[in-house]
Amino acid sequence: MALFQISEPDQSPLPHAKRRAVGIDLGTTNSLVATVRDGVAVVLCDDAGRPLVPSVVRYGEHATEVGYDALAHAADDPHDTIASAKRLMGRGLADVASGQRRAYRFVDGEGVIRMATRSGAKTPIEVSAEILKTLRARAEASLGGALDGAVVTVPAYFDDAQRQATKDAATLAGVPVVRLLNEPTAAAIAYGLDNAAEGTYAVFDLGGGTFDISILRLTRGVFEVLATNGDSALGGDDFDHAIVDWARDESRLPALSAVDARRLLARAREAKELLTQHDAAPLIVSFADGARLELTLSRETFGRLTHALVAKTLVPVSRALRDAKLTASDIKGVVLVGGATRMPQIRHAVAACFGQAPLTNLDPDEVVALGAAIQANKLVGNRDGDDWLLLDVIPLSLGIETMGGLVEKIVPRNSTIPVVRAQDFTTFKDGQAAMALHVLQGEREKVSDCRSLARFELRGIPPMTAGAARIRVSFDVDADGLLSVSAREQTTGVEASIAVKPSYGLTDAEIARMLQDSFAHATDDAAARTLAETRVEAQRMVTATESALAADAALLAPQERNAIDHALAEVQRRLEGDDRDALSAAVSALNAASEGFAAKRMDRSVAQALAGKRVDAFDSR
Amino acid sequence: MAITMTESAARHVAANLRKRGKGIGLRLGVRTSGCSGLAYKLEYADEVRPEDAQFESHGVRIVVDPKSLPYLEGTQLDFSREGLNEGFKFNNPNVRDSCGCGESFNV
Numbered sequence: 001m002a003l004f005q006i007s008e009p010d011q012s013p014l015p016h017a018k019r020r021a022v023g024i025d026l027g028t029t030n031s032l033v034a035t036v037r038d039g040v041a042v043v044l045c046d047d048a049g050r051p052l053v054p055s056v057v058r059y060g061e062h063a064t065e066v067g068y069d070a071l072a073h074a075a076d077d078p079h080d081t082i083a084s085a086k087r088l089m090g091r092g093l094a095d096v097a098s099g100q101r102r103a104y105r106f107v108d109g110e111g112v113i114r115m116a117t118r119s120g121a122k123t124p125i126e127v128s129a130e131i132l133k134t135l136r137a138r139a140e141a142s143l144g145g146a147l148d149g150a151v152v153t154v155p156a157y158f159d160d161a162q163r164q165a166t167k168d169a170a171t172l173a174g175v176p177v178v179r180l181l182n183e184p185t186a187a188a189i190a191y192g193l194d195n196a197a198e199g200t201y202a203v204f205d206l207g208g209g210t211f212d213i214s215i216l217r218l219t220r221g222v223f224e225v226l227a228t229n230g231d232s233a234l235g236g237d238d239f240d241h242a243i244v245d246w247a248r249d250e251s252r253l254p255a256l257s258a259v260d261a262r263r264l265l266a267r268a269r270e271a272k273e274l275l276t277q278h279d280a281a282p283l284i285v286s287f288a289d290g291a292r293l294e295l296t297l298s299r300e301t302f303g304r305l306t307h308a309l310v311a312k313t314l315v316p317v318s319r320a321l322r323d324a325k326l327t328a329s330d331i332k333g334v335v336l337v338g339g340a341t342r343m344p345q346i347r348h349a350v351a352a353c354f355g356q357a358p359l360t361n362l363d364p365d366e367v368v369a370l371g372a373a374i375q376a377n378k379l380v381g382n383r384d385g386d387d388w389l390l391l392d393v394i395p396l397s398l399g400i401e402t403m404g405g406l407v408e409k410i411v412p413r414n415s416t417i418p419v420v421r422a423q424d425f426t427t428f429k430d431g432q433a434a435m436a437l438h439v440l441q442g443e444r445e446k447v448s449d450c451r452s453l454a455r456f457e458l459r460g461i462p463p464m465t466a467g468a469a470r471i472r473v474s475f476d477v478d479a480d481g482l483l484s485v486s487a488r489e490q491t492t493g494v495e496a497s498i499a500v501k502p503s504y505g506l507t508d509a510e511i512a513r514m515l516q517d518s519f520a521h522a523t524d525d526a527a528a529r530t531l532a533e534t535r536v537e538a539q540r541m542v543t544a545t546e547s548a549l550a551a552d553a554a555l556l557a558p559q560e561r562n563a564i565d566h567a568l569a570e571v572q573r574r575l576e577g578d579d580r581d582a583l584s585a586a587v588s589a590l591n592a593a594s595e596g597f598a599a600k601r602m603d604r605s606v607a608q609a610l611a612g613k614r615v616d617a618f619d620s621r
Numbered sequence: 622m623a624i625t626m627t628e629s630a631a632r633h634v635a636a637n638l639r640k641r642g643k644g645i646g647l648r649l650g651v652r653t654s655g656c657s658g659l660a661y662k663l664e665y666a667d668e669v670r671p672e673d674a675q676f677e678s679h680g681v682r683i684v685v686d687p688k689s690l691p692y693l694e695g696t697q698l699d700f701s702r703e704g705l706n707e708g709f710k711f712n713n714p715n716v717r718d719s720c721g722c723g724e725s726f727n728v
Contacts, residue, residue, distance in 0.1 A: 003701060003708025004663045006637060009648065012662040037707075038637045039665060047705065142705040 003144070006038040019148035019380040022139045023186070023372025024175070026128060026152055026166065028086040028235060029208025030339070031055050032366060033135040034373035035143060041190065041370040041377075044142045051366065053138075055208075056083045057130045059117040066134040075266060078258040079105055080117045084237065085131075087209045088113050088124035089169075090161035125169045132173035149178040149380035151372040155210045156182040156228040159396065159441060160453060160483055160500055178379045183207075184214035185225060186371030187337045190362055199332030200226070202320075204350055204358065205368075206313060207338040209235040213317050215324040215331070227323035227414050229316040234309070236272075236340030242305045243268035243297065247283055251293055260287045275299050276342045303345045310349045317353060323414055334358040339365045394419070398453075398475055398483060401438035403428055403539075404532035405447045410475045413443065422474040424490075429543065431463040435471060439485050439500060445525035446532070453500050458487040460494040466540070531580040538571050538587050545594055548601060555600045567593040624649060624676045624683055626698035630709060631679030633700045638681075641665060646682030649698070650689040659692060660725045661711055691715075 022044075025032045030052040034043045043051040050068070058070035058081040065073070074081045082104065093106055093113050105116040114121035132152075139147055152175070154166050163180055170177045184203035191201075198218055205212040212230040244264055247253070256264065267285045274281035275297065285293040321327060334350055336358045341347065350358045362370065394417055399409035402425070411421045427435065435458045442450030461469055470490040477483050486497030545568055553561065567590040574583040626634070626647075638644045650662035666684050669675060674690050676683040685693060696713040719726035 003703065003706060003710060004661060005708055006634070006647065007662075007664045009664050009667055012650075012652075012660075012664055038633075040637055040640045044705070138705065142707075144703075144706045 008039050020139070020143040020145055021149045021373070021376035021380040022135075022143075022147060022151075023369050023374070023376045024132065024135055024150055024152045025183070025186070025369035025372060026086065026131065026154075026169075027055055027207055027368075028084050028210060029055055029237070030365065031131050031135060032369040033139050034366065034369040035139065036373050036377040041373045043366045043369055044138055046138060053131060053134055054083075055086065055128075055131050056081060057085070057127045058082075059119040059122070061118070064119065064130055066130050075259055075262040078262050080119075082115055082117070082122065082127045084209055085124040085127035087233075089128065090159070090163075090165040091124070125165050125172065128166070128169035129172035132170055132175050136173055136175050147176055149376055150175045151179045151181050151186075151376035151379065152177050153181050153183045153186045153368050153372050155205075155207075155230070155232065156184055156212045156214055156225075157210065157230045157232045159451065163482060178376065181372055181375055182212075182214070182225070182228070183368045184212050184228070184335075184337065185216070186368045186375065187335050188214075188216045188218065188371065189374050190367045190371035191335050191359065200324075200326065200330055201333050201335060202317070202331045202354065203335045203337060204313075204317070204341065205230075205337035206340040206346060207235050208237050208340070209233075211235060211313055211316065213313075213320045215320050215326060224416065226326070227320045229320035229323065231312065231316055234312055236338070238309055239272055239306050239340065239343070240265055240269045242309065243271060243283070243302070246297070246301070246305050247285075247293065247295055250295055253293070257288060260285075263287070264293070271297050272302070272343070275302050276344065299344070306343075306345060310345050313346070314349065314353055328354045331356075335367070336360050336364050337367050394477055396441050396451075397443055398477070399440055399450075400425075400473060400485075401440060401447045404536040406445060406529055406532050407440050407442070407447055407450050410473065411477060415477075417477045420474060420476045422472050425471045425473055426467050427461065427464065427469045427471075428466055428540070430465050430547070432466065432469070433461050433463065434459045435461065435487065437473065437485065437487055437496075437498075439483070439498070444521065445529040449521075449525075453483070454485070454498050456485075456487075456496055456498040458489065458494065458496040460492070461489050462492055466544075527580075531578065531583075534580050534583050534587070535575060538575055538583055541587055541590055542568065542571055542575075545590065548594075548597065552597075552601050552604070555604065556597060560596060563593045564590070564597060622694040623678075624685060624693055624696050624698075625678045626681065626683065627700065628679050630698045630700040631681045633709075634681050638665065643667065645669065646684060647698075648684050648686075649693055649696070650686055651692045652689075662689070663709060 021035065023034045032043050032051060032053065034041055045051050053067040054071040056067065056070040056074060058065040058073050058077060060073070060080070070081055074083060091113055107114040107116050107121050112123055114123050136147065150170070152166060152170055154163055158166070166180060167177055184205050187203050187205065188201065201216050201218060203212070203214045203216060205214075210230065210232050211234040212228065214228045215226040217224045217226055247264060247268065264285050267283055271281040271283045280296055280298045283293070283295040283297055287293070331354050334354050334356065336347070336350065341364050347358060394411060394413065394415055397409040397413040398411040399407045402408045408423070410423050411419055415421075425435075437456050437458065438447065438452065439454040440447060440450040441453050444450050458471065461471070471487055472490055473485065473487045475483065475485055483500040484497060485500065486495060488495040545564065549564070556564070567586070571583070571586040571590050574586045577583070634647050638646075644665040644667055646666045648662065648664045648666040651659045652662060666682070669684055670686070672687050673684040674687060676685070692715055693713065694715060696711055699710040699712055701708065701710050713726070716726045
């Protein structure tokens with residue numbers, strides 16, 4: 001006998017037509033799966049009634065365990081129990097080796113990070129797939145059959161490599177992803193629809209491992225993301241580590257084994273959670289060698305320990321506001337997302353920053369999954385007569401490398417997606433038959449400071465003089481934030497394109513740092529850009545003059561030739577150095593010295609073109 | 622003959638109506654379609670239409686349009702949990718046969 005769900009008026013599904021849709025919040029610390037049931041988004045619980053699945057996977061002797069079962073072994077089997085794998089998604093070994101406290105045995109291979117376990121080397125994608133499989137099994141048991149569609153959320157700051165890695169993990173787990181959705185946007189959906197709110201809102205998402213701030217505008221059910229910012233290496237985990245560091249200092253602990261360190265970390269987390277409700281929490285740990293640690297952590301001490309971490313969250317907040325061209329007083333409400341926003345010091349800091357108490361009427365752990373479920377329900381077609389539109393943004397600018405090692409930005413940061421942008425480029429040398437395109441992501445001016453996404457070549461450009469070819473480069477970012485780039489020579493139609501298969505972690509660009517660097521280095525970058533541009537212009541001038549000399553040196557009197565050679569040598573000498581003004585002056589001097597030469601060449605070509613022609617052949621009819 | 626619901630069904634409907642924030646009760650109905658002739662409608666009711674028949678069971682209002690009523694007379698709506706799955710069940714004495722899964726039926 002079938003089980004029925006209550007529908008909205010006049011929206012009862014046809015028999016067998018109800019599509020099973022879920023929203024999945026694949027978190028750093030905890031994951032959840034939600035669905036829309038009886039018209040209301042609900043989180044699906046396990047048979048013990050627990051909504052969360054700790055994002056922990058243990059490769060055990062006999063079976064792979066996920067969630068609480070795996071978490072229980074985090075302390076006694078640290079090498080084979082992988083937690084916070086999300087932080088490693090789409091990353092290479094070089095990205096995590098420095099300064100991150102990890103107990104895993106990393107193996108490097110093909111730029112993809114792997115962790116040695118007793119079941120073999122595992123990538124973060126495979127670990128995440130195990131978590132997704134558990135969520136999928138729970139959803140299928142709950143909904144009574146195979147899933148038709150899932151929306152999986154990712155931090156707004158995830159770059160293309162990380163988004164692709166998330167999609168790969170879902171594919172591996174047999175989860176049919178219909179859309180990747182930014183976590184804060186999902187939270188806005190959960191709040192926006194349930195509360196019918198209008199105005200400009202901020203979503204403050206402090207999860208286990210990532211921090212995101214998004215500025216959203218909600219108007220009559222239409223969402224627009226005005227700006228996003230954040231820190232992909234800041235989260236509740238850091239607050240746990242602050243307690244661990246404090247405990248080590250307080251009791252002068254010797255170096256701990258991996259097992260003891262995990263045990264201390266787990267107790268630190270419990271103490272942190274207790275402090276949300278209480279003024280003090282005990283921190284009691286029994287170590288493997290029988291030693292015992294007993295401390296009491298007060299809320300005041302915890303606040304002092306984490307003052308810097310709290311302050312760190314407010315920097316991206318002001319940046320996002322600036323990007324959105326708003327001030328804190330324009331924000332009508334602040335939505336809190338992520339378990340870490342339960343901490344009183346966070347709520348106080350957010351309230352002080354925006355001058356109002358944040359919204360907390362939905363569970364901050366569940367709100368993202370609920371929003372994703374509502375979106376999934378709509379995308380698989382369970383709701384119609386529904387016209388709200390979702391606008392998302394790209395977190396970092398996308399562009400290509402141009403002469404001089406500079407980045408030409410084609411799609412600016414915070415553009416709403418999907419987006420298509422095109423720009424025309426041309427050849428640098430006479431007869432240039434191919435063009436190498438290097439796709440980059442980032443805010444900095446120089447190629448070396450941005451993240452390399454892909455390279456490809458456009459071949460078969462017909463021979464033309466430098467600057468004559470018209471090559472249109474198009475960037476197409478789809479609704480999932482994935483990028484394809486194409487280049488087309490306009491006269492012949494030769495074309496080349498690439499779908500960005502991001503090079504997982506092959507470059508070490510870490511997205512939050514890249515953004516911060518671009519602000520810190522704005523002046524240097526501008527100077528570097530003008531120098532590089534002057535160099536390119538000088539180089540072009542040298543090449544042009546040399547080819548003119550090779551062709552028409554006979555037109556020159558000896559002292560004219562001498563002056564040009566002298567000016568040319570000066571430009572070449574200045575090209576070696578970094579003095580932009582001197583180089584610029586040398587280029588002007590070469591221009592002046594070769595003016596007469598250029599005029600003579602022009603006269604001669606005109607004379608050649610006219611020679612032997614009758615004047616009436618040029619008549620304008 | 623009335624249309625009723627069990628206490629647990631009423632509790633769930635009431636809780637869902639509270640969460641939804643609007644609605645005066647539950648609308649039951651049938652329509653023609655599906656692999657075995659008729660299919661149930663189970664929806665929130667935002668209004669009572671003049672022609673509707675009204676019932677009340679454990680404090681929850683049930684409205685049924687007159688064309689559906691003959692197919693539903695005597696039906697009891699139940700709420701059931703099967704493993705992790707949960708939902709509503711129609712115990713309808715008029716049903717002669719239904720398709721394998723029970724989503725559509727004949728009278």
